[in-house]
Every structure is written in structure tokens, then in C-alpha cells.
Amino acid sequence: MKRVYVIGAGMTKFGRHPDKTGRDLIIEAALETVDSVDRGIDLQKDVEASWIGYFTPELYEHQGQYGPITSDCLGLVPKPAWRTEIACASSSAAILTGFFAVRSGVFDLVLVGGIEKMTTLSTEGVTDALSIAADNIFELPAGITFPGIFALIAQAYFKKYNVTWEDLQAIPIKSHHNGTLNPKAQYQSEVLELGNKFGKKKGISFKDPMDFLKSPLNPTVAYPLRLFDCCPITDGASFLLFASGDVAKKYTDTPIEMAGVGNGTETLSLHDRPEMTSSRATIYASKMAYKMAGVRPKVIDCAEVHDCFSINEVIQIEDLGLVPRGEGIKAAKEGRTSLDGDIPINMDGGLKSKGHPVGATGAGMFCEIWKQLRGEAGKRQIPDAEIGMISNVGGSAASAGVFILRR
Amino acid sequence: MKRVYVIGAGMTKFGRHPDKTGRDLIIEAALETVDSVDRGIDLQKDVEASWIGYFTPELYEHQGQYGPITSDCLGLVPKPAWRTEIACASSSAAILTGFFAVRSGVFDLVLVGGIEKMTTLSTEGVTDALSIAADNIFELPAGITFPGIFALIAQAYFKKYNVTWEDLQAIPIKSHHNGTLNPKAQYQSEVLELGNKFGKKKGISFKDPMDFLKSPLNPTVAYPLRLFDCCPITDGASFLLFASGDVAKKYTDTPIEMAGVGNGTETLSLHDRPEMTSSRATIYASKMAYKMAGVRPKVIDCAEVHDCFSINEVIQIEDLGLVPRGEGIKAAKEGRTSLDGDIPINMDGGLKSKGHPVGATGAGMFCEIWKQLRGEAGKRQIPDAEIGMISNVGGSAASAGVFILRR
Numbered sequence: 126m127k128r129v130y131v132i133g134a135g136m137t138k139f140g141r142h143p144d145k146t147g148r149d150l151i152i153e154a155a156l157e158t159v160d161s162v163d164r165g166i167d168l169q170k171d172v173e174a175s176w177i178g179y180f181t182p183e184l185y186e187h188q189g190q191y192g193p194i195t196s197d198c199l200g201l202v203p204k205p206a207w208r209t210e211i212a213c214a215s216s217s218a219a220i221l222t223g224f225f226a227v228r229s230g231v232f233d234l235v236l237v238g239g240i241e242k243m244t245t246l247s248t249e250g251v252t253d254a255l256s257i258a259a260d261n262i263f264e265l266p267a268g269i270t271f272p273g274i275f276a277l278i279a280q281a282y283f284k285k286y287n288v289t290w291e292d293l294q295a296i297p298i299k300s301h302h303n304g305t306l307n308p309k310a311q312y313q314s315e316v317l318e319l320g321n322k323f324g325k326k327k328g329i330s331f332k333d334p335m336d337f338l339k340s341p342l343n344p345t346v347a348y349p350l351r352l353f354d355c356c357p358i359t360d361g362a363s364f365l366l367f368a369s370g371d372v373a374k375k376y377t378d379t380p381i382e383m384a385g386v387g388n389g390t391e392t393l394s395l396h397d398r399p400e401m402t403s404s405r406a407t408i409y410a411s412k413m414a415y416k417m418a419g420v421r422p423k424v425i426d427c428a429e430v431h432d433c434f435s436i437n438e439v440i441q442i443e444d445l446g447l448v449p450r451g452e453g454i455k456a457a458k459e460g461r462t463s464l465d466g467d468i469p470i471n472m473d474g475g476l477k478s479k480g481h482p483v484g485a486t487g488a489g490m491f492c493e494i495w496k497q498l499r500g501e502a503g504k505r506q507i508p509d510a511e512i513g514m515i516s517n518v519g520g521s522a523a524s525a526g527v528f529i530l531r532r
Numbered sequence: 533m534k535r536v537y538v539i540g541a542g543m544t545k546f547g548r549h550p551d552k553t554g555r556d557l558i559i560e561a562a563l564e565t566v567d568s569v570d571r572g573i574d575l576q577k578d579v580e581a582s583w584i585g586y587f588t589p590e591l592y593e594h595q596g597q598y599g600p601i602t603s604d605c606l607g608l609v610p611k612p613a614w615r616t617e618i619a620c621a622s623s624s625a626a627i628l629t630g631f632f633a634v635r636s637g638v639f640d641l642v643l644v645g646g647i648e649k650m651t652t653l654s655t656e657g658v659t660d661a662l663s664i665a666a667d668n669i670f671e672l673p674a675g676i677t678f679p680g681i682f683a684l685i686a687q688a689y690f691k692k693y694n695v696t697w698e699d700l701q702a703i704p705i706k707s708h709h710n711g712t713l714n715p716k717a718q719y720q721s722e723v724l725e726l727g728n729k730f731g732k733k734k735g736i737s738f739k740d741p742m743d744f745l746k747s748p749l750n751p752t753v754a755y756p757l758r759l760f761d762c763c764p765i766t767d768g769a770s771f772l773l774f775a776s777g778d779v780a781k782k783y784t785d786t787p788i789e790m791a792g793v794g795n796g797t798e799t800l801s802l803h804d805r806p807e808m809t810s811s812r813a814t815i816y817a818s819k820m821a822y823k824m825a826g827v828r829p830k831v832i833d834c835a836e837v838h839d840c841f842s843i844n845e846v847i848q849i850e851d852l853g854l855v856p857r858g859e860g861i862k863a864a865k866e867g868r869t870s871l872d873g874d875i876p877i878n879m880d881g882g883l884k885s886k887g888h889p890v891g892a893t894g895a896g897m898f899c900e901i902w903k904q905l906r907g908e909a910g911k912r913q914i915p916d917a918e919i920g921m922i923s924n925v926g927g928s929a930a931s932a933g934v935f936i937l938r939r
Contacts, residue, residue, distance in 0.1 A: 126533075126636055126637045146669070148669075174795070180596060181590055181596065182664075183588055183590040183591055183661075183664055184590055186668060187664055187668045187672070188664050188667075188668040189587060189588065189617065189619050189664040189665050189927075190617075190618060190619045190664075190665050190800060190926055190927055190930055190931060191617075192617070192618050192625075192797065192931060193618065193797040193798065193799075193800050193813070193926070193927075193930040193931045194800055196797035197797065197799045197800055197804070197930075201797070202797050202798060202799055202812060202813075203796045203797055203798060203812035203813055203815070203816035204796065204797060204816070205628075205794075205795035205796060205797065205816075205817075205820075206618075206795075206797045206931070207616055207617065207618040207621075207622075207625040207628075207795070207931065208616070208617040208618065208625075209614055209615070209616055209617075210596065210597075210598075210599070210614065210615040210616075210617060211597060211599050211600065211613075211614040211615065212596050212597045214614075215614075218599075218614040218615075221612075221614075222629055222632065224636075225629065225632035225633045225635075225636045225638060226632045226636075228632075228636035228637070228638065229533055229631075229632045229633075229635035229636035229637075230533045230635070230636075231632060231635065231793075257589075257590055257594055257595050257596040257597075258596050258597050260595075261593060261594045261595040262553070262555075265594070386638075387612075388581070388612035388613075388614070389610045389611065389612060390599065390600040390603035390604065390608070390609050390610055390611060390612065390613045391600065391609060391610060392600075392604045392609055393597060393600050393601055393604055397604070405609060405610035406600070406609075406610055408610070409610035409611070409612075410612075413612075519597055519600070520596075520597055520600075523597055523600040523604075524597060524599060524600045524613070524614065
């Protein structure tokens with residue numbers, strides 16, 4: 126079995142790109158990925174296959190076959206390509222496919238990534254498109270969409286661990302702070318700064334982020350979750366280049382090893398699960414990744430985890446074993462998950478501040494860990510980061526992709 | 533690199549299943565697959581991961597995440613699963629994923645397959661859903677859908693090789709004949725029998741299939757293609773079980789080897805291609821598969837190829853090198869591709885007669901070759917079939933999956 130290394134990573138700015146099609150985003154992200162390779166790469170000549178995650182091109186762009194489209198717009202025809210989908214973890218599935226393909230020895234150098242072009246639809250249209258990640262037979266007919274699903278999860282968590290919505294606000298405050306250090310983030314402003322921007326129109330100013338977060342300017346989306354507990358609607362694309370051991374050395378002196386990978390599933394409907402404040406998908410995927418990498422949670426230097434809603438960052442770091450059960454919020458409040466904490470989480474601003482172009486999100490997290498392990502994360506660099514983790518989930522964590530990267 | 537074997541295969545009847553959801557079809561096909569394993573298998577205990585191809589669940593069932601759904605409804609949670617998509621070759625992508633996963637040594641026993649539940653939509657709705665396999669920027673705005681695309685391809689072929697629509701009718705006549713021998717086929721009637729059934733309502737009877745095929749009862753869909761040049765709209769699901777060499781022996785004395793696999797891409801738009809009567813996707817995928825299997829076209833005993841429209845069976849067998857360029861129709865007219873010919877094609881009735889539940893089609897072809905190589909194809913058995921081929925394409929062959937199986 127061959128070892129698999131990451132030799133390049135790139136992404137578009139995450140945000141609203143009304144002037145760009147999905148194909149434009151793919152080309153932009155792929156070109157940055159090509160440019161990131163230390164000793165250069167000839168995309169058309171060297172890359173043998175590509176896989177792309179895209180959750181719902183059918184609804185956003187009335188378009189299928191994004192595999193051949195990617196192949197076509199990057200000049201890779203007639204090489205292999207297809208699309209992978211597990212909702213918000215769609216690019217994790219592309220990453221896993223590329224990993225299997227290189228590890229199996231069938232290919233030595235592949236391009237993997239993801240994309241989502243969401244702002245073609247209205248907020249209502251996006252809410253409907255996202256809702257198909259939930260159960261169309263048992264959940265959606267009850268009138269629930271994702272803010273409602275995560276609101277139920279948040280309420281279950283608050284009750285179980287005796288914490289409050291006010292406690293949870295440590296998460297978006299941290300995420301927006303980290304976002305200020307990331308030029309690729311959709312929002313590059315502190316919570317307080319955004320609050321005062323919102324307040325200005327109404328002649329209101331805030332001195333403390335909590336004053337804004339508790340104000341009607343941060344409205345309830347689905348009780349207890351408010352606007353700043355929810356990630357935004359985003360366009361974006363992101364890619365990675367994977368190479369087998371022998372080949373990786375040709376392109377870089379600092380290949381980053383794919384030390385462990387994992388994937389898992391959970392029931393699609395919340396009501397079928399043994400536990401609402403945990404996902405067996407993430408637990409299974411992380412156990413698989415830890416086992417393959419031969420490491421335990423305590424060696425992880427930093428992690429990117431899936432905070433589609435603030436409560437999910439908390440559940441993620443608990444499911445991954447990075448903090449004890451019920452202590453995810455406490456860890457954030459104590460600064461343990463901040464950039465200067467002992468287990469920094471979502472250094473790039475997370476989905477909340479960096480944005481969440483669904484199909485591109487997993488690969489986008491990957492870009493951050495790749496930069497961190499190469500010491501190229503600029504103002505948000507974690508000193509001496511050697512082992513990083515990515516955890517990307519689909520829907521209400523009915524699916525999960527977990528990766529451990531090692532310098 | 534581990535060798536990969538097929539130890540089980542199963543499918544639903546292909547046809548209209550108004551009383552069944554996608555999940556029902558998945559369970560039915562998976563149970564038949566489990567039952568096909570010679571020495572039995574414990575689905576929940578033994579299967580380590582699953583992958584499923586489904587082209588457009590978003591549009592047919594307002595549902596994403598068919599990976600976790602499959603995992604859930606087969607009792608496989610929390611094991612890995614995701615969905616793969618390359619239009620009508622979506623299950624080929626699941627097959628390739630399972631192949632890479634077992635070959636890489638990450639898993640030893642996996643379930644792969646596909647599904648499409650199409651009859652939830654009207655014919656117009658299905659035509660729209662299928663159209664997203666074509667180019668939404670450059671092709672669809674011109675008003676073309678798939679019958680039109682393949683009609684253009686047919687006209688180009690007729691002109692290039694100086695053949696006629698009348699010549700092409702050898703294909704549907706053969707397909708419907710083979711379908712009479714397949715209890716899983718959507719149509720189990722000869723062309724003449726169906727023609728007389730259509731004619732009965734109008735008091736017309738036919739003595740020769742060509743009389744019917746040329747009559748207004750077989751109307752033009754997109755000139756020169758008529759109704760019987762087009763495959764039907766179908767519901768169905770199909771699965772396969774793959775195991776590594778050591779593990780396969782536990783379950784069967786007749787494992788079928790995945791000797792060669794291939795995948796390829798072509799431009800999405802017809803107008804970007806160097807050639808309309810050939811697909812670089814199929815050519816690339818078949819070269820990859822032949823090379824991996826270490827065989828040449830002449831050793832193939834029988835093949836299942838993608839006849840979404842009659843003209844495509846012709847182009848497929850030429851692209852695969854099974855007959856010389858321009859001789860695909862001649863081969864059918866001379867009976868070379870019939871059950872008793874030297875290179876039998878679409879023994880199970882092909883997409884035309886067996887049906888085309890898009891995401892399940894590749895895996896369904898696989899079932900037929902598996903049965904043929906095990907000598908279990910009943911009345912349509914090719915004597916002493918040892919090496920079989922599958923060629924499944926997406927859209928206008930913008931993508932392709934090609935497989936060579938060996939007894």
C-alpha cells in the first residue's frame with residue numbers, strides 16, 4: 126500500500142461571487158493549487174485523475190456531471206473524473222476517493238476538491254436545497270430545516286450539560302476573531318465590529334459583543350439559535366494535490382502526509398439516533414483515522430472542525446475526543462480552543478466566519494491544516510504545528526470525513 | 533496491491549415501481565445480492581463500507597445523502613458510505629470507488645451499486661432531470677435534450693459510414709429479442725409482438741418488425757431516431773459485493789475477478805469534441821481496463837454496453853475495439869452481436885429492453901456479466917464465457933466506466 130502525501134492546496138476567496146459560474150471558481154481554485162506546488166507542476170501533463178465534491182449542482186446550476194466538467198475546464202480530458210456527494214462533506218468524499226486511488230497504486234498524482242455555487246438561489250431557495258441533506262420522508266414533512274434541526278440539538282445539549290446560549294457565544298466570538306486574520310474568509314470582522322455596523326443604521330452602538338449578540342439585531346433563527354450561531358451562504362471552490370511517496374519528492378521537500386483517514390455514517394433522521402448530542406458518523410470516522418495514523422487525540426496540535434452552527438463545533442470537538450464530553454463550550458470560554466490555546470480550533474475562522482460553500486468546505490479546511498503544518502498560515506500560525514486534524518460532516522452529521530495530516 | 537473479486541450480485545426487476553421508494557428498491561436489491569453469495573454472508577457484520585450511484589435524487593425524490601441513507605436502511609450505520617455521480621455512469625463510479633478501496637487494502641469487503649427512482653416525475657420532468665447531464669451553459673439553452681443530442685450523433689454516423697436508419701433497426705430488434713429471455717427486463721417482448729399490441733387498438737397488424745418500426749405507431753422522437761431507438765424510463769436498483777482475494781475464498785469457490793477497470797472523460801458539449809461518432813471517455817477507459825487486465829479486445833467473450841439510444845450501442849462496440857470502425861451496425865445485421873454470434877452484446881436486453889434506471893444501469897450490466905461468467909444466465913447463457921466486459925457511459929458519453937471481469 127503506497128503512502129499518500131499532499132503536495133499542493135489552493136482555494137478561491139470564500140464569499141459571494143455573483144460574477145462567476147461554478148466553472149470559473151473551479152479554474153481559480155485549481156490554478157492557485159498548481160501555484161502552491163513548491164517545484165511547480167504541469168497540471169495537464171502530470172495530474173492523472175480528479176474528483177470533485179459538489180452537494181447540489183442540480184438545484185444551484187441545473188447541472189450534473191461536474192466530474193467531466195472539471196476535467197474539461199482544467200484541460201484534463203480524457204482522464205478519469207467524477208463527482209462525490211455526502212451533503213456538506215462532499216469534498217471529504219472526493220478526498221477519500223483520491224486517497225484510495227493513490228494508496229491502491231492505480232494512480233500516483235491526483236487532484237481532489239470541492240465546490241458550491243450557492244448564491245444563484247435566494248435564501249429560501251438555498252434553505253430548500255440544503256434541506257435535502259435531511260430526511261425527506263421523516264423530517265422535512267414536519268416543516269423542519271437545518272437551523273431547526275441544530276436548534277433541537279442545541280436544546281438537547283444545553284439540557285444535558287446544564288449550559289446556556291450565553292455560554293455558547295464563545296464560539297462565534299472566537300470564529301469571527303480568527304476570521305479577521307484570514308484574507309480568504311467571507312467575514313473578516315470581529316463580532317463587535319459587525320454588530321456596530323448593523324447598529325449604525327439604527328443609531329445604536331455596542332461596547333461588548335454580548336450586548337449585540339443578545340440584541341434584536343442578532344435575531345433568533347430557530348430558538349435558541351440566533352443569526353450569529355449560523356454560518357453564511359457562500360460561493361467557493363478548493364483543491365488539493367495528492368501524490369504517492371516516490372512521486373511527492375519530485376515536487377516538494379515538505380510533503381504533508383495523509384497519516385489517517387476516516388469516514389462514517391449516522392441515521393439521516395435525528396429521531397432514529399441513540400443520542401442527539403453526538404454523531405456515530407464522526408466517532409467512527411475519527412476512530413478509523415486515529416487507528417490508521419497510530420496516534421491518540423492528545424497529539425493533535427490543531428484542528429478544523431465543522432461549525433455549520435455554533436453548537437456543532439462543540440459537539441465535534443467532543444466526538445473527536447479533543448476535549449472531554451460536555452466540556453466543549455468550557456474549552457472555548459477558557460481560551461483552550463483559541464489560537465494561543467492548547468488545542469486551537471478553526472484557526473481560519475471556521476464555517477461561521479470563513480464561509481460554508483458546502484461542497485468546498487472539507488477541502489477548504491484541508492487547505493488551512495496544510496498551511497499550518499508547513500508554517501505558512503501567517504498571522505494565525507500555530508507555532509510548531511506538526512499534526513493537524515480535519516473533521517467535516519454532512520447534514521446533521523449523518524456523514525463524516527475525518528483526516529489526520531502529519532508534517 | 534490486493535486483487536479484487538466479485539462474490540455477489542443482485543438487482544430488482546427493472547421497470548415501473550410506483551409502490552416503492554428509493555429505499556425500498558435499495559433493500560430489495562441488497563437482499564438479492566446477499567442471497568447470491570454461495571456460502572452466505574452476514575450483511576451487517578461482514579460488509580465494511582458501501583457506495584451508491586444515483587444520478588438525480590435531488591430532482592426525483594428531493595433527497596440528498598443517499599450514502600448515509602443506504603447505510604441506514606441496510607443496517608450498516610456507522611460504516612462509511614457516500615454517493616457517486618457521473619450521470620448514467622453513476623454506479624460505475626461507485627464500482628470504481630469500491631475497487632480502489634479494496635485494492636488499497638483499507639477494506640476487504642464492500643457493497644457497491646446504484647439506484648434511480650425515475651417514475652416519480654412525468655416524462656417531461658424526467659427529460660428535464662436527464663438534461664442536466666448535458667451542458668447547461670452551452671447545450672440546453674439551444675433547446676436540445678438527450679434524444680436530440682443522440683439524433684445529431686446518429687446523423688453524423690449515418691453520413692460518415694453511409695448507413696441508414698433502416699440498417700440501425702437491427703439493434704432494437706436484437707435487444708427486444710434478448711429481453712424476452714430476461715425475467716428482470718422491463719420489456720420481455722419481441723419488437724413485432726409489441727408492435728402488434730400497439731396496432732391492436734387501431735385494428736392494425738404487422739407481419740414483419742420493420743413494418744411496425746417504419747409505421748406512425750413508432751413515432752419520430754428526434755429525427756432520425758424513433759421511439760424504439762430510445763430506452764424507456766425505469767425504476768431500479770442493483771448491487772455487487774467486492775472482496776479481496778483472501779476474503780473472497782471464504783464466501784465462494786467461484787469468485788469473479790475484477791481484472792481491469794477504467795474511467796474516462798470527454799467534453800460535456802458535443803461541439804467541443806474532435807469527433808461526434810466516438811467518445812474519448814470510452815476509448816480512454818477501455819484502454820486503461822485492457823492494460824490493467826493484460827488482454828486485447830479479441831479475447832472478450834461477451835459484453836454489456838450502454839445503448840441508451842440504439843446508435844450508442846454501435847458507437848460503444850467500435851470505441852471498445854470489439855468491432856472495426858464503421859462496422860457496428862453490420863455486426864448486428866450479420867448476427868455477430870446476437871446471443872449465438874462471435875461477440876454477443878447486451879445479452880440481458882440492453883437498456884432498450886431491460887430498462888435504464890440511470891444510477892443502477894452500470895451495476896445492472898455488471899450483474900449480467902457476473903451471471904454469464906458463472907454460467908448462471910439461463911436461456912441467454914453464452915457457452916463457456918470466461919472474460920466479459922461492461923461499458924457504461926454518462927450523458928452523451930462525457931464520462932465512461934469500463935470493466936473487464938474474468939472467471
